[in-house]
Amino acid sequence: MIYGNPPFASIPGGPLPRMNVIADPAHEIQYPDQALPRASVGADGQAIDVSAMAVPVPLTAIDTMRRCLAYRKEHRLTIPELLRHPFLRPEHRDLPAIPPDATTITKSQMALLVNFVLRSNRLPVMSEQDRTAEDLFAQLVDQNSD
Structure with a gap:
């Protein structure tokens, strides 16, 4: 839930339109390089500008999502590949x-x-x-x- 929503949550209309998009090989999933919190309201009732709260999404996270959600199964990561992916096994730095x-x-x-x-x-x-x-x-x- 890096982006604060499950995949395909932005597709309106409930489960059927989402299933149609998932089944569409031409649909391109967007992987923004920044995550934003949901719109919020401050104690004074004014909307808070969430663009200032953007958090960078690691490239390894984007690669993991892209390879897990690939349309063609032969392009998806297998479970052993996923478990060896750098996003799940980051290098330890001093x-x-x-x-x-x-x-x-x-x-x-x-x-x-x-x-x-x-x-x-x-x-x-x-x-x-x-x-x-x-x-x-x-x-x-x-x-x-x-």
């Missing part, structure tokens, strides 16, 4: 250890978190020039580098 009571966060996630707290308290959200999220992010980076 990454810095994160303490058990800590987590990683991106700059954009920090900005979303700050704006969420502001909205929840009925305060104005950060402007483009506001560096609060960047400053908090820098403090976290410094704290985790110790």
Whole structure:
């Protein structure tokens, strides 16, 4: 559920039209390189721009989905091939250890978190020039580098 919906969920009309699309060899399945959360409404009732929350979809995930959903069965991954696929067996890199009571966060996630707290308290959200999220992010980076 990388994209937040099962395959073919965007086909309207219920199960029969979906089955017809699945059976159509000419139908091309789209595999976006970014996943977006579903549209949401903030505490103030205003729609939240989810485009800022886009998360990149790993190319290995797209390859896995494409090869599992191939129309011709001879082009699909077998179960043993799938179990050996790089998406299910990622390389282990030497990454810095994160303490058990800590987590990683991106700059954009920090900005979303700050704006969420502001909205929840009925305060104005950060402007483009506001560096609060960047400053908090820098403090976290410094704290985790110790």
